[in-house]
Amino acid sequence: MGGRVNEDLIKERRKCTFDIKELTHIIDCGEENTIKRKQIDNYILNIKELWDDVPEEYLSHKERYENAIKKAFIVLKVLRQLHTGNIQITDHRTPTNVYSIQDGIFRNVNPLLIHIGLFWSTIAAQASTEQQAEWLQPDSSMIGTYVQTELGHGSFIRGIETTATYDSTTDEFILHTPRLSAYKWWPGGLGNTANACLVMAQLYINGTCHGLHIFLAQIRDFDTHKPLPGIKVGEIGPKMGFNTADNGFLGFDNHRIPRTNMLMKNVQVLRDGTYVKPKHDKLTYGSMLLTRVTLISDLAYQLSKAATIAVRYSAVRRQSPIKSNEPERQILDFVSQQHKLFITIASSHVYRVVGLWMWNSHKRVTADIHEGNMGQLPELHALACCLKAISSRDASALVEQCRLACGGHGYMMASNLPQIYAYTTAAVTYEGEYTVLLLQTARYLVKFWRLAAEHKPLPQNFAYFEDYIKKNFEQWRNSPEGIIEGFKAIVAGKTKAAYDTLQCNLRNGREFEEAWNMASVQLTNASEYSTISRNDIEALQSRYEELLALIRPNAVGLVDAFDIRDEVLCSTLGAYDGRVYERMMEEASKSPLNEDVVNESFHKYIRPVTMKNKL
Numbered sequence: 001m002g003g004r005v006n007e008d009l010i011k012e013r014r015k016c017t018f019d020i021k022e023l024t025h026i027i028d029c030g031e032e033n034t035i036k037r038k039q040i041d042n043y044i045l046n047i048k049e050l051w052d053d054v055p056e057e058y059l060s061h062k063e064r065y066e067n068a069i070k071k072a073f074i075v076l077k078v079l080r081q082l083h084t085g086n087i088q089i090t091d092h093r094t095p096t097n098v099y100s101i102q103d104g105i106f107r108n109v110n111p112l113l114i115h116i117g118l119f120w121s122t123i124a125a126q127a128s129t130e131q132q133a134e135w136l137q138p139d140s141s142m143i144g145t146y147v148q149t150e151l152g153h154g155s156f157i158r159g160i161e162t163t164a165t166y167d168s169t170t171d172e173f174i175l176h177t178p179r180l181s182a183y184k185w186w187p188g189g190l191g192n193t194a195n196a197c198l199v200m201a202q203l204y205i206n207g208t209c210h211g212l213h214i215f216l217a218q219i220r221d222f223d224t225h226k227p228l229p230g231i232k233v234g235e236i237g238p239k240m241g242f243n244t245a246d247n248g249f250l251g252f253d254n255h256r257i258p259r260t261n262m263l264m265k266n267v268q269v270l271r272d273g274t275y276v277k278p279k280h281d282k283l284t285y286g287s288m289l290l291t292r293v294t295l296i297s298d299l300a301y302q303l304s305k306a307a308t309i310a311v312r313y314s315a316v317r318r319q320s321p322i323k324s325n326e327p328e329r330q331i332l333d334f335v336s337q338q339h340k341l342f343i344t345i346a347s348s349h350v351y352r353v354v355g356l357w358m359w360n361s362h363k364r365v366t367a368d369i370h371e372g373n374m375g376q377l378p379e380l381h382a383l384a385c386c387l388k389a390i391s392s393r394d395a396s397a398l399v400e401q402c403r404l405a406c407g408g409h410g411y412m413m414a415s416n417l418p419q420i421y422a423y424t425t426a427a428v429t430y431e432g433e434y435t436v437l438l439l440q441t442a443r444y445l446v447k448f449w450r451l452a453a454e455h456k457p458l459p460q461n462f463a464y465f466e467d468y469i470k471k472n473f474e475q476w477r478n479s480p481e482g483i484i485e486g487f488k489a490i491v492a493g494k495t496k497a498a499y500d501t502l503q504c505n506l507r508n509g510r511e512f513e514e515a516w517n518m519a520s521v522q523l524t525n526a527s528e529y530s531t532i533s534r535n536d537i538e539a540l541q542s543r544y545e546e547l548l549a550l551i552r553p554n555a556v557g558l559v560d561a562f563d564i565r566d567e568v569l570c571s572t573l574g575a576y577d578g579r580v581y582e583r584m585m586e587e588a589s590k591s592p593l594n595e596d597v598v599n600e601s602f603h604k605y606i607r608p609v610t611m612k613n614k615l
């Protein structure tokens with residue numbers, strides 16, 4: 001859409017006091033990455049078939065999938081070309097914004113996301129060298145997905161009921177779904193697209209259960225795409241979001257696969273049925289760990305999208321004067337509006353930095369695991385659980401806050417805020433539900449509190465537990481360092497309170513698991529345990545208000561620095577030129593309900609009633 005840039009946005013950009021490009025390079029982890037990202041964006045933007053004329057919301061459930069899958073295979077081809085062609089990407093999962101353009105293409109989710117992001121990466125991480133040589137061929141016919149969750153079990157995966165029973169007479173595993181609750185349910189791409197999958201199932205050898213293992217199973221014919229005999233597969237139906245992805249269900253009726261289809265890098269079943277244990281029995285959960293780490297950066301990016309839309313809109317939107325004799329003000333001038341929006345910008349930066357830090361930690365710990373050293377895995381797991389849980393919860397709350405900050409127009413699908421919310425809130429549940437993951441972290445903290453309470457040696461990371469017990473905490477200091485000390489006090493105080501409740505429940509004769517359940521609200525909540533006083537809180541509050549005023553002139557510059565293209569934002573409210581009302585009117589004109597001046601329903605249903613007595 002042509003036309004001049006909104007005057008208010010022009011003024012905002014003139015006011016900016018820092019170098020926007022420099023911040024963009026920092027966000028992208030270097031100018032080189034910014035250049036690479038822009039090259040990819042431009043390349044993909046020129047592929048006409050990837051861009052829709054009709055807004056997605058007007059398509060049926062079936063059309064949405066068909067449109068998305070058409071685009072997904074074009075993107076897949078481009079991805080392969082990018083890996084071998086002129087634009088080189090060495091590590092496509094580095095959590096920069098390199099792949100952000102897909103948000104614009106799908107306005108939702110790539111139906112091949114699990115194929116690209118989980119299927120291949122699980123094979124790469126958990127299959128033996130020979131298996132990888134066979135399966136990771138660039139011209140492979142496999143379109144795969146990651147099949148773990150069942151109708152009856154998602155969080156408690158030890159409860160998974162699908163079985164893989166070794167038959168030594170034929171050297172095969174028999175995959176079986178014993179009952180309805182054991183049907184696989186949810187995996188992305190399973191409904192219509194995948195012809196293969198990685199299945200999480202309970203391994204049985206000679207009547208002994210060895211727990212959960214991962215198996216590669218073909219489920220559809222590579223040529224005809226019909227389900228193989230013994231496979232019942234389909235799509236689960238419309239969801240709150242993710243409707244461009246065909247999440248599916250799957251049941252096995254004694255479906256046989258070769259023994260060599262179990263992922264055997266860390267654990268093996270030999271020809272005679274001998275079971276060779278892994279070095280750590282949670283290595284099978286490795287893909288969940290990696291996705292939790294990756295998600296933190298993805299959620300930071302979703303926050304930057306929501307902030308860009310809401311800040312630009314708030315700079316353009318004028319409503320109400322502050323003083324009655326003045327003109328109406330930009331809504332961004334209201335301090336309450338700044339509070340809603342600037343925290344979203346800040347949170348995006350926080351989770352971007354933390355996501356990168358976690359990504360590097362994951363790389364380091366994985367390298368250690370390759371060398372046989374599992375020592376850092378529990379800490380990484382505890383951190384990934386907590387950060388995935390809070391980043392998804394914060395992101396969905398803040399995206400919703402941005403939507404509300406756009407008033408009625410934020411409720412329009414054309415603002416793209418409802419779609420970003422539906423996408424973001426799903427992350428609170430998938431890849432480990434919020435509370436369930438927080439309880440994993442609590443379990444880790446309580447273990448170290450017990451050591452502290454028993455005056456046993458603690459790792460350096462937990463020295464602050466000892467400080468808390470010895471009352472070594474400093475008085476509150478109103479500074480970044482002081483705030484960190486305050487948080488340490490809160491964690492220690494909360495862990496102590498939960499631990500004391502746990503001990504009290506145990507002394508009252510409860511079994512540990514029951515005592516844990518009774519303490520679980522305390523184990524997941526945070527309260528104020530620091531030495532902060534009422535005066536300190538008031539001082540912090542006024543410092544916060546001063547900072548809002550300092551950020552205000554740079555607000556548009558800060559979101560411009562996220563450098564998110566209009567084709568990715570897909571928002572009438574958030575486009576770079578700020579021509580909000582023109583874009584809204586243009587989008588409304590695309591509604592099929594505006595095609596006829598008088599809709600045919602008038603003649604069928606309305607007129608017979610309204611004109612009844614007059615005919």
Ligand SMILES: CCCCC/C=C\C/C=C\C/C=C\C/C=C\C/C=C\CCCCC(=O)SCCNC(=O)CCNC(=O)[C@H](O)C(C)(C)COP(=O)(O)OP(=O)(O)OC[C@H]1O[C@@H](n2cnc3c(N)ncnc32)[C@H](O)[C@@H]1OP(=O)(O)O
Binds near residue numbers: 158
């Ligand atoms: C343009 C093209 C685009 C291309 C795109 C390219 C790339 C994209 C790449 C990535 C994607 C990026 C972003 C993603 C965006 C969107 C995502 C889209 C789709 C969504 C996918 C969703 C997929 C899924 O949901 S898969 C299913 C996930 N399911 C779960 O997470 C289940 C949760 N439950 C569990 O994990 C476990 O049951 C548990 C809660 C951890 C408990 O396990 P259990 O065995 O019962 O263990 P227990 O509690 O008894 O603890 C025992 C012991 O083990 C320790 N433990 C547990 N887990 C682990 C672990 N993982 N690692 C290490 N240790 C572990 C635990 O702490 C205990 O220790 P201890 O005894 O206390 O010492």
Ligand SMILES: Cc1cc2nc3c(=O)[nH]c(=O)nc-3n(C[C@H](O)[C@H](O)[C@H](O)COP(=O)(O)OP(=O)(O)OC[C@H]3O[C@@H](n4cnc5c(N)ncnc54)[C@H](O)[C@@H]3O)c2cc1C
Binds near residue numbers: 435
């Ligand atoms: C959009 C989307 C995509 C998905 N994609 C995939 C996929 O590709 N592959 C796949 O395998 N799965 C996938 N899933 C499934 C997802 O991983 C699970 O839904 C998720 O792990 C939560 O499990 P659940 O549904 O069993 O929730 P439940 O565990 O039934 O949660 C319900 C409630 O019970 C509470 N609860 C459960 N256990 C405990 C406990 N021990 N202590 C305290 N409270 C507890 C929870 O906090 C929650 O409030 C997807 C899900 C969604 C929404």
